[in-house]
Amino acid sequence: xxxxxxxxxxxxxxxxxxxxxxxxxxxxxxxxxxxxxxxxxxxxxxxxxxxxxxxxxxxxxxxxxxxxxxxxxxxxxxxxxxxxxxxxxxxxxxxxxxxxxxxxxxxxxxxxxxx
Amino acid sequence: xxxxxxxxxxxxxxxxxxxxxxxxxxxxxxxxxxxxxxxxxxxxxxxxxxxxxxxxxxxxxxxxxxxxxxxxxxxxxxxxxxxxxxxxxxxxxxxxxxxxxxxxxxxxxxxxx
Numbered sequence: 001x002x003x004x005x006x007x008x009x010x011x012x013x014x015x016x017x018x019x020x021x022x023x024x025x026x027x028x029x030x031x032x033x034x035x036x037x038x039x040x041x042x043x044x045x046x047x048x049x050x051x052x053x054x055x056x057x058x059x060x061x062x063x064x065x066x067x068x069x070x071x072x073x074x075x076x077x078x079x080x081x082x083x084x085x086x087x088x089x090x091x092x093x094x095x096x097x098x099x100x101x102x103x104x105x106x107x108x109x110x111x112x113x114x115x
Numbered sequence: 116x117x118x119x120x121x122x123x124x125x126x127x128x129x130x131x132x133x134x135x136x137x138x139x140x141x142x143x144x145x146x147x148x149x150x151x152x153x154x155x156x157x158x159x160x161x162x163x164x165x166x167x168x169x170x171x172x173x174x175x176x177x178x179x180x181x182x183x184x185x186x187x188x189x190x191x192x193x194x195x196x197x198x199x200x201x202x203x204x205x206x207x208x209x210x211x212x213x214x215x216x217x218x219x220x221x222x223x224x225x226x227x228x
Contacts (some may be wrong), residue, residue, distance in 0.1 A: 004158070033214065035216075040220070042119075042161065042204045042218030042220050042221050043204075043216070045215045045217070048214050049215065059215075093213075101208075104216065105160075106159050
């Protein structure tokens, strides 16, 4: 079946603009995660959804970042007033249950470049 | 504070050789240790994982060795192949938040033919 998909694959924006990044998880997966991967670094946790609710948003760097998952499937990561430091690859992952021992399947990511 | 330290940053191995990547952690609450493989332009993919009650786990050419007392674990890739060339990440999950992967910085492995 289809894996996790993310759109767009690349996004170039100007400092101060608003961006939305979309994630389509594997069908039936109730858990969804967002991570951010800066150049030369491992992915860093941003937020975790179980169903429609954000169970843990402790990794969001500040209040410019917000994510939603209104129907428990597709999720959108929203970044307001983008800064050059926001440039990174934003990865989405999904898994079938809440346990971390369940494999998290990652999408290919959205590469965000803030000029 | 980097919770999972990974070395080396990059590694070059000849085809057929053994690739060894090491990781160390400080947080004793970590109780599950997966390794991920990432190819350029792709997301990380789970390769193999281990729990701390086991000292070694082998799947095909990939083996994890785990030293709980030293809080260290390593990935060994036997008979390394050019197709293994990728970035490898060790990671950890704690029982308290058993969904949040904490990754190392990654090791870029190049296997020369």
